[in-house]
Amino acid sequence: MRFAIYGSGGVGGYFGARLAEAGEDVTFLARGDHLAAIKRDGLTVRSINGDIHLAKAQASDDPAAIGVVDVVIVAVKAWQVEEIAQTMAPLIGPETLVLPLENGVEATEVLGEVVGHDKVLRGLCGIIAYREAPGIIRHAGVEPFVRFGEPDNRKSERTQRVKAAFDRATGITAEIPDDIQVSVWSKFLFICAMSGVGAVTRAPMGISRQLPESRQLLEQVMEEITAVGRARGVALPDDAVARALTFIDTLPETSTASMQRDIMEGRPSELESQNGAVVRLGHAAGVATPINAALYAALLPQEARARGEVSFADR
Template sequence: MDIVIIGAGALGAYFGSRFHESGANVTFLVREKRARQIQENGIKISSPKGDYKIDNPKIVTDVTEIKHADLVLVSVKGYHIQGTKDSLKTLTGNGAYVLPVLNGIEHISMLQDQLGKDFVLGGLSFIIATLNEEGHVIHSSDFDNLIFGQLQPTQTTICQNLDDLMEKTKIDGNNNEAILKELWKKYMFITAFSGVTTAANLSIGSIREESDTFRITEMILHEMKVLAKAYNVEILEEEVEAAKDKMLSLPADSTSSMHQDRRKGLMLEVDHLHGGAIRLAKAVGVEMPYTETIHGLIKPFENQ
């Protein structure tokens, strides 16, 4: 497959490297600053599932240099998604399908409106990874889930082709027939996990030690379950418990990417995640007091 990675941060560089390792033709579409860093240091991942390095990765800064792509993996932060619009229009205009693996839900309908419903797949990932000073990926978890699926009947073939490629990689991924529900389940989990860790400025272990603090995560999970149902997606109570259990079983020093960004003084995805949930809730008359409170506590750190 010809795969383009838009957003060669920790997530994009990791999955792009794993695709490259399995024999796919991978091109990284990046900004000038990241291009210079990659040209100098290459792309390298350090991972419990095996290290891998691309000494001379194929990188471009101009989308017109890409003549063909089967699939575009979009792994930018939520606040950068609008900046990918022109590149995605060019690539889908040449027949590529788009697999966004952003957190949240709002971007799906936005991309469908801009690119056409047939070109936008559903996708999400579960991975804990960050970039070091050289721009190399430090994958610190033992999981690297990449879940995808069709949102339209016309996407069966591309999803099957990607599934075939996945079998050759070290990625733990699958073609999920209920991808919309999986997107909402991930949104539920990450809204609670990123919200509480970022607002408290603590890793999950410290939050778990205080029952009153951990209760906030439980209440946000419940609010997101109610919100999903308002959008005709039924999240079961046992699936809420599974999300809670996941937070209880994570290593004590685990934290969210949003919390990592707060620590680094970087821009935060709070409007894309929590703000998006609040906008969706207002549109259907759902009350989300815990989510609104967390949103308000994080908001002052959004544009550091």
């Protein structure tokens, strides 16, 4: 199958490289020094499951130069989804599928408004990976997985074709869940809690999950998300929070979420798509979210500074 990877950092770089290694036709959409390095030296993935080097990786910053593909994997930051959706038209043909692998719960709807709801799957992934240097991806933790499906959970031949492509790749477990909404929100539970608590504490997850006070904070964030999800019709199970905490307990002690790293390093982050989204969606559903609201408010000055909206110095 022909894939375009829109966003070639930790997530897109890893999964795209594994697909290319398995023989799929993959083109990476990248920018700046990362694009230059891939064109010059290829793409390298340094992985706990074995390294990859794609000496002749295909890469571009221009969707028009790539043309129509079978699948567009969207792996940009959540706050960039709406922007890149506006540039995606050259990649989209009558049979093209768009697969978002985003941290939030809104990407499918955002993409569908632009490219057509019939073309967009609902999806998620699990991996701890990041761009270590231009042209180099570091996979540091979690056994990588992708889960995706039709938004209405119907079984379809097109999702089976995409799964078959992932199944041909090593280092990836692919699944079409019975209820993709539950899967997306189940991931949202732990990644949003990790992101918000991690960004406020500025500590790795090994510390935040160990201290009783910050562990309780993680649990409270998850309980609010569960209430919002259920109010929106997502059939989250009774043990959803316990499962998410169990997953967090399996992560390497040094684990940090990408939103946490972005905030700590002064970059724009996914705050609006994570804790901010819980507050916004909760308000729309009539569900109180005081813990997420407090985290959002505490982090907002850092976010505003990263986006050039306010200016202040660290003391």
